[in-house]
Amino acid sequence: MPSILVHGDMHMGNIMFAIDKNENICNEIAAIVDWQTLHEGSAMSDLARFLVFCGDGVVRRQSEAMAIEFYYECLKKEFGGDALKIPYSTEQLQKAYNFAFLTQAFFLLADLDFFFGPIKDRKELNDGIKMAFYDYGVLKALHAYQDADKLLQGEMKEFFDKYGI
Known part of the structure; x- marks a missing residue:
């Protein structure tokens, strides 16, 4: 897959949301900050970091397929609706996401x-x-490791066998 520019540290702490005239936070992104890890890489690496670090296992699992499909649809719009111009398929995006995940x-x-x-x-x-915050982080990590194990025992088993991950 062709590389793109990647933020490299995409999480909620690096996203600034817009504030409306009543000083309420909006769902609109005002800025993305902290670009010191900018690099050329996978189209899915920022998405994987964001979902792994910002959501628990339930939210991440529900969001993954929807986010990849949404990304593909946005690409299609950018290419004037011509899917043949998109440099990768949803299957390639899913595989790239799995690696990044x-x-x-x-x-x-x-x-x-x-x-x-x-x-x-x-x-x-x-x-x-304080303990609830800590437990939330541990549960998030547990869910991520369960899903990593599932990938490495399933569709990415060849990488587990090759590298002994």
Whole structure:
């Protein structure tokens, strides 16, 4: 698949949402920030990072197929409705997503302390709330590892066998 420019660190902390005239946050993105890991790469790597890091297993699993199909439909619009001009199929996008997902799933556990570590220092949160945040992160990682294992035992088994992942 042809490479595209990739943000490299796509998560909610790097997305700024628009604010309306009443100073309410809108669903419109105002800016995407923190571009120091910009690189050339897979069309699906930013999507995989966003879904793995920003949603729990239930949300991620429900969003994956819809997001890939939506991405493809947006590409079709960009190419004037001519699907023959799109440089990849939805099947290729799904395979690229699966590769990117595996990478992000393995990063998730290492990054849990980075994302949830500052919560332990917040004095306004009681210990139960802090533990709930921590449990949320652990559950998110567990779901990601379960899905990674399913991929590596199923449709990506050749990579498991080849590299012993």
